[in-house]
Amino acid sequence: MIQSRSNNDNILCEVRSMIKSSILMITTEKQRTID
Incomplete structure (x- = not known):
């Protein structure tokens, strides 16, 4: 149980890191199109 939980974490x-990086990419692209 403990091992699987740590794996899930x-x-x-x-x-989370993937989502953050994707959001960063999207925001930078939007800024580019605005400029």
Whole structure:
């Protein structure tokens, strides 16, 4: 149980970082189109 939980936490961290990077890319692209 503990091992699987830590694994889930790792996956959550990875997903969060992916979402953050994708959001950053989207915002930069929007700024480019505005400029």
